[in-house]
Amino acid sequence: MKVVVIGGTGLIGSKVVARLGEHGHEAVAAAPGTGVDTLTGDGLAEVLRGASVVVDVSNSPSFKDEDVMDFFRTSTTNLLEAETEAGVAHHVALSVVGTERLLESGYFRAKQVQEDLIRASDVPWSIVHATQFFEFAKGLADGMTDGDTVRLPDAKIQPMVSDDVAAAVGRAAVGDPVGGVVETGGPEVFRLEEFIRMGLAAQNDARKVVTDPQARYWGAELREDTLLPGPDAHLAGTRFADWLARQK
Template sequence: MKVVVIGGTGLIGSKVVAGLGEHGHEVVAAAPSTGVNTLTGEGLAEVLKGASVVVDVSNSPSFEDQAVMDFFRASTTNLLKAETEAGVTHHVALSVVGTERLQGSGYFRAKQVQEDLIKASGNPYSIVHATQFFEFAKGLADGVTQGDTVHLPDARIQPIVSDDVAAAVVRTAVGDPVGGVVEVAGPEAFQLEEFIRMGLTAQDDPRKIVTDPQATYWGAELGENTLLPGPDAHIAGTRFADWLTRQK
């Protein structure tokens, strides 16, 4: 089976490409660096010839509100149209647990548009919702740092390592289209403050961390459980503390 991975050279994409290859599938990593640009449509028709499955794990190069909206709207529209013309039978997209609850954020509004386009396309599809990645603890802290203090909302989070996200995407890609959303999360829920503190401490980052009722998550207000998966989520096995230990 031929599988085209859009964003196949990135953090998740490269792991998905490797995982599908281990399953014996013909896998193509598609990205601007390989001559495929979903934003312009360049190279799409050629790379999708003979493909049965398309996995989209691409992301916008800019997180500015209008830029990210333009990216997901244009790239998803171009990709779905090209898939229909090529006879692709399964579209798999990676998105985020809680997207529909995070619409105060321009990024998550754009991800919601992406999901809505997929659902309305008529193409057989599966959407994988993952929680925040272990690897992004520092980046999340950087986005809410003022001076030497990290300001975090009072909320819970159930993060997951990127390897386990990629494994979930691979499982979904080799299965039948679900016509809906499947969720994947790590094995432990933390207060957001605890998650960030553990991540920064492991990197000897001295920033102070505070819970701030005015703080947002990429621009969106959070309730206590906004970032948590539902009861039917697939729970991966890698614990955050164990992963941190392996990074040293």
């Protein structure tokens, strides 16, 4: 089966391509560096020829509100139109647990638009909602740093490693379209402060980490459970402390 992975040279995409290839599928990495640009449409028709499944794990190169909205709206529209022309049987997109609860954030408003476009299309679809990645603990801290202090909302998080995210996307790609959302998360629930403190300590980062009731998450106010998956989520097995130990 030919599976085209949009964003296939990135962190998740490269892992999805490798996993699908190991299971005997023709997995094709599609990205600007391979001659496929979903913003302009360049290379889409050619790469989708003969494809049964398209997996979209791409992300905006800029996180300014207007840029990220333009990226997901334009890219998703072009991609779905090209898939319809090519007769693609299944569109799989990676999104974020809690997207619909985070619409104060420009980034998550754009992700919601992406999801709405997928739902309204004629291409059979599945959306994978994943929790925050272990690898992004430092980036999350950087975005919430004030001086030498990281100020975090009082909320919980259930992070997972990128390998397990790729596995969840791969399972969706080889399965039937569900016409809905499949959630996945890590095996452990942390307070945001605990997760970030552990991640920074492993990198000998001396920033102070505190819970601040006024802090926001990429512009959005959080409830305690905003970032947590529901009870039917598929939970991966990799624990954060074990993953951190392997990074040394």
